[in-house]
Amino acid sequence: MTRSLAVAILFPVALAAVALSAARADETAKPAEAAPGAKLSYFKDIRPLLQANCQGCHQPAKAEGGYMMTSREGLLKGGESEQAAIVPGKPEESYLIEQITPIEGKAAMPAGKPPLNENDIKKIAQWIAEGAADDTPASVRDAIDAEHPPMYESAPVITALDFSPDDSLLAVSGYHETLLFKGDGSGLVARLIGQSERIETVAFSPDGKQLAVAGGSPGRLGELQVWNVADQKLAFTLAVTFDTIYGVSWSHDGSKIAFGCGDNTLRAVNAADGAQVLYQGAHSDWVLDTVFSNDSTYLVSVSRDRSMKLVEVATQRFVDNITSITPGALKGGLDAVDRRPGKDELLIGGADGIPKTYQMLRTQDRKIGDDFNKIKEYEALPGRIYDLEFNADGSRFAVGSSLNGTGEVRVYETDSGKLLAKMDGQKGAIYAVAFSRGGNIVASAGFDGVIRLNDAATGALVKEFSPIPEGATVVANR
Numbered sequence: 001m002t003r004s005l006a007v008a009i010l011f012p013v014a015l016a017a018v019a020l021s022a023a024r025a026d027e028t029a030k031p032a033e034a035a036p037g038a039k040l041s042y043f044k045d046i047r048p049l050l051q052a053n054c055q056g057c058h059q060p061a062k063a064e065g066g067y068m069m070t071s072r073e074g075l076l077k078g079g080e081s082e083q084a085a086i087v088p089g090k091p092e093e094s095y096l097i098e099q100i101t102p103i104e105g106k107a108a109m110p111a112g113k114p115p116l117n118e119n120d121i122k123k124i125a126q127w128i129a130e131g132a133a134d135d136t137p138a139s140v141r142d143a144i145d146a147e148h149p150p151m152y153e154s155a156p157v158i159t160a161l162d163f164s165p166d167d168s169l170l171a172v173s174g175y176h177e178t179l180l181f182k183g184d185g186s187g188l189v190a191r192l193i194g195q196s197e198r199i200e201t202v203a204f205s206p207d208g209k210q211l212a213v214a215g216g217s218p219g220r221l222g223e224l225q226v227w228n229v230a231d232q233k234l235a236f237t238l239a240v241t242f243d244t245i246y247g248v249s250w251s252h253d254g255s256k257i258a259f260g261c262g263d264n265t266l267r268a269v270n271a272a273d274g275a276q277v278l279y280q281g282a283h284s285d286w287v288l289d290t291v292f293s294n295d296s297t298y299l300v301s302v303s304r305d306r307s308m309k310l311v312e313v314a315t316q317r318f319v320d321n322i323t324s325i326t327p328g329a330l331k332g333g334l335d336a337v338d339r340r341p342g343k344d345e346l347l348i349g350g351a352d353g354i355p356k357t358y359q360m361l362r363t364q365d366r367k368i369g370d371d372f373n374k375i376k377e378y379e380a381l382p383g384r385i386y387d388l389e390f391n392a393d394g395s396r397f398a399v400g401s402s403l404n405g406t407g408e409v410r411v412y413e414t415d416s417g418k419l420l421a422k423m424d425g426q427k428g429a430i431y432a433v434a435f436s437r438g439g440n441i442v443a444s445a446g447f448d449g450v451i452r453l454n455d456a457a458t459g460a461l462v463k464e465f466s467p468i469p470e471g472a473t474v475v476a477n478r
Contacts, residue, residue, distance in 0.1 A: 261286070280318060289301065338397070396413055
């Protein structure tokens, strides 16, 4: 399963640096408070409110009722009801206000969710009463959707890869989209274009029928997308926190999806509807990757805080620090974790460049200074490990690292620690690796925006290709 990448890496031009916002652990994105008596801003006050509560069902990729709420033009246009959703200057005649106003505690919108709070409804009504003006800066007005796909100045930095369970597809992160290629790299199958500017991780469900995508808009909003693979339709999205989210993973039965957040929390939701079923705040820094135990009783997370933690799913209870808590035992944060198939053994990697395996469950009491759960430590790779993954039977694993703009991908034998192969053709920092389920191919990618498929046994380069769709428009200064 593809692993996460800290947003501290260099972004391409399309992903210019954005200042990080402070986050509260118990809230999703929300608009800034307007000064008393000040005129409300669509861009600063109304758009974030709608983004967090409404755009999951009313966006180009999933326009329920024919209503799109991702722009002021779409808001005014309305949907299939043909009623005026917004009448500038007249909130009492605006159908949107009727839809979001609760009656006896229930409102038509957001569908299937609690009504907006009274203050948020008042804000929307006030904005409409003030003329429903659009003050969106020109620099961010460009619409990106299926009809207006992303345009690239150059190949994007690739932060995520994952093979489907039958190896027929390879999911690749792009800008504002996830691209589905044939598993052998021979052609593009689909462009899954959503609202998230940055895609951090992608993961196919155990049955391959859905694809979970974790990402968001840096410094503004985190988003979980769940796509139906067969028809390339968006099943649902979930807005979470004030920054991109990371390390998406599925439970063994496909019923739950877990991910980490920049507000230091670990979360899990129902895969059917996005309802939150787990919330844990035991980490003290960004949670960058997650994986469920073999039977999904437990959830494991790794973080920039240099720890790997164990949480019981049913009770949401923090159980244990799997890694040592002794200062200096782990040198730097952890970026990636994977579970050995069929076993509750864990493989981790991070800042020190050393892959390590750990048993998940402690079998003796903790002692000061111990690292009892550690099973094996492998030779160090150059630089930081950003991604790693077991093959289907857990006998081998692939790991990728980066140092000073160069990267390396290796395959090791799990039990013996023997280096089996180094992947040829690597030309830049490596941020994503994926082991084909058949076990014969390792996919890797990173800063240079080129996907490489290597023979897992010999390291020989089989194929390399760019994710930019053939014929896609390439523009400057995007």
